[in-house]
Amino acid sequence: xxxxxxxxxxxxxxxxxxxxxxxxxxxxxxxxxxxxxxxxxxxxxxxxxxxxxxxxxxxxxxxxxxxxxxxxxxxxxxxxxxxxxxxxxxxxxxxxxxxxxxxxxxxxxxxxxxxxxxxxxxxxxxxxxxxxxxxxxxxxxxxxxxxxxxxxxxxxxxxx
Amino acid sequence: xxxxxxxxxxxxxxxxxxxxxxxxxxxxxxxxxxxxxxxxxxxxxxxxxxxxxxxxxxxxxxxxxxxxxxxxxxxxxxxxxxxxxxxxxxxxxxxxxxxxxxxxxxxxxxxxxxxxxxxxxxxxxxxxxxxxxxxxxxxxxxxxxxxxxxxxxxxxxxxxxxxxxxxxxxxxxxxxxxxxxxxxxxxxxxxxxxxxxxxxxxxxxxxxxxxxxxxxxxxxxxxxxxxxxxxxxxxxxxxxxxxxxxxxxxxxxxxxxxxxxxxxxxxxxxxxxxxxxxxxxxxxxxxxxx
Ligand SMILES: Cc1cc2nc3c(=O)[nH]c(=O)nc-3n(C[C@H](O)[C@H](O)[C@H](O)COP(=O)(O)OP(=O)(O)OC[C@H]3O[C@@H](n4cnc5c(N)ncnc54)[C@H](O)[C@@H]3O)c2cc1C
Ligand code: FES
Ligand code: FES
Numbered sequence: 001x002x003x004x005x006x007x008x009x010x011x012x013x014x015x016x017x018x019x020x021x022x023x024x025x026x027x028x029x030x031x032x033x034x035x036x037x038x039x040x041x042x043x044x045x046x047x048x049x050x051x052x053x054x055x056x057x058x059x060x061x062x063x064x065x066x067x068x069x070x071x072x073x074x075x076x077x078x079x080x081x082x083x084x085x086x087x088x089x090x091x092x093x094x095x096x097x098x099x100x101x102x103x104x105x106x107x108x109x110x111x112x113x114x115x116x117x118x119x120x121x122x123x124x125x126x127x128x129x130x131x132x133x134x135x136x137x138x139x140x141x142x143x144x145x146x147x148x149x150x151x152x153x154x155x156x157x158x159x160x
Numbered sequence: 161x162x163x164x165x166x167x168x169x170x171x172x173x174x175x176x177x178x179x180x181x182x183x184x185x186x187x188x189x190x191x192x193x194x195x196x197x198x199x200x201x202x203x204x205x206x207x208x209x210x211x212x213x214x215x216x217x218x219x220x221x222x223x224x225x226x227x228x229x230x231x232x233x234x235x236x237x238x239x240x241x242x243x244x245x246x247x248x249x250x251x252x253x254x255x256x257x258x259x260x261x262x263x264x265x266x267x268x269x270x271x272x273x274x275x276x277x278x279x280x281x282x283x284x285x286x287x288x289x290x291x292x293x294x295x296x297x298x299x300x301x302x303x304x305x306x307x308x309x310x311x312x313x314x315x316x317x318x319x320x321x322x323x324x325x326x327x328x329x330x331x332x333x334x335x336x337x338x339x340x341x342x343x344x345x346x347x348x349x350x351x352x353x354x355x356x357x358x359x360x361x362x363x364x365x366x367x368x369x370x371x372x373x374x375x376x377x378x379x380x381x382x383x384x385x386x387x388x389x390x391x392x393x394x395x396x397x398x399x400x401x402x403x404x405x406x407x408x409x410x411x412x413x414x415x416x417x418x419x420x421x422x423x424x425x426x427x428x429x430x431x432x433x434x435x436x437x438x439x440x441x442x443x444x445x446x447x448x449x450x
Pocket of ligand 3: 099102103105136
């Protein structure tokens with residue numbers, strides 16, 4: 001198969017199908033073929049974390065996955081975090097604590113933070129730093145991101 | 161930053177992988193993709209065929225058999241790291257995997273992929289060497305079992321033939337009274353190690369060392385097993401002097417590279433420092449400490 005292949009997957013709860021070359025990364029497929037431009041691409045080789053999404057419930061670098069490998073999976077991008085027009089508590093906290101400046105790293109940060117809080121609902125500041133250590137931010141110096149995640153954690157604990 | 165074209169095959173069995181590898185000498189196996197896809201994107205690798213093995217589902221397991229843990233080649237790092245069996249029987253493996261990249265990398269990276277890739281600074285190859293693990297591989301002439309000690313030949317080079325695939329990692333269960341510790345120096349959390357030391361110490365009831373296993377990553381073109389250091393510990397009470405002598409022997413066994421990340425002398429010195437800490441910690445844990 002060097003020609004195009006059809007990839008069918010669920011993104012943010014809806015099923016999509018499109019043709020692409022096997023060499024296309026999942027990141028490019030989501031951005032270019034399906035229009036999910038909230039998937040950001042920095043390094044395209046696994047180092048910066050900007051392209052981090054969730055695949056079948058676990059975070060993945062969408063630049064380090066071929067679109068064909070995502071056949072049949074359920075993907076969540078940053079576009080799927082808010083529901084019914086309401087920001088996710090993590091997004092709310094990033095907004096309140098200035099957890100972003102340019103916003104380039106934010107979709108990946110949110111994905112990483114959201115997985116961290118699922119595994120560990122009450123992380124220390126050090127655990128948050130470890131949890132987002134695979135995501136580079138050139139603007140904030142990370143402190144406000146740590147504050148945001150800590151606040152969101154508290155909020156999520158009090159509501160669930 | 162876009163991969164060159166290739167033929168894509170989604171393999172459904174190990175036999176199909178071996179056949180496809182034999183048919184096309186420029187074919188490459190794709191497992192978790194955490195090393196290979198970056199190389200494809202940067203066009204540092206340009207295989208003609210990609211054999212995607214990630215959907216072969218009987219290659220993902222952790223089970224106990226005959227004094228070993230058997231771990232399927234496609235088992236994700238994160239699954240092994242959080243496995244109850246691994247924590248109970250080979251805690252060194254769980255401790256080591258926590259240092260591999262970040263959770264997101266470990267969610268997709270596989271045991272077989274890290275071993276086949278054989279980066280000299282990677283945690284898993286050195287851990288396999290320390291534990292006397294074995295690799296089960298399948299090729300056109302059937303199956304063979306290779307000791308980890310004979311598997312890693314040098315920078316990204318292994319004993320694997322081009323048409324062979326790793327199917328399983330076998331790790332001997334550690335004896336009761338064994339404590340494990342990993343000490344790693346890296347510039348940032350999740351980076352490859354500048355130097356990392358993997359230690360397992362088994363104590364007799366009277367506190368003398370019955371068995372010691374020590375290996376180092378980032379200390380040469382392949383993982384280094386510090387047999388002289390192990391011999392210094394074996395049969396002795398693990399005193400501060402013995403630990404220092406063993407740690408110096410670890411450093412003497414290394415032949416680290418000099419590069420932009422640090423000169424060889426620094427790495428060698430750090431190998432001694434990290435070994436002191438790791439041996440001490442492993443001994444404390446063998447005594448029931450944390
Ligand atoms: C940001 C980042 C940080 C990282 N940090 C670390 C780190 O600190 N320590 C570390 O050890 N690694 C690190 N890695 C690498 C990571 O651990 C890779 O997952 C691992 O090296 C490869 O496993 P994989 O399943 O992803 O293999 P792939 O990328 O799919 O394949 C890697 C190589 O192995 C071959 N291969 C795969 N499976 C088999 C098999 N069963 N039989 C034969 N050949 C096979 C492939 O053909 C390829 O050549 C990092 C990666 C990234 C992106
Ligand atoms: S773009 Fe995927 S990790 Fe940087
Ligand atoms: S907000 Fe600009 S990179 Fe993080």
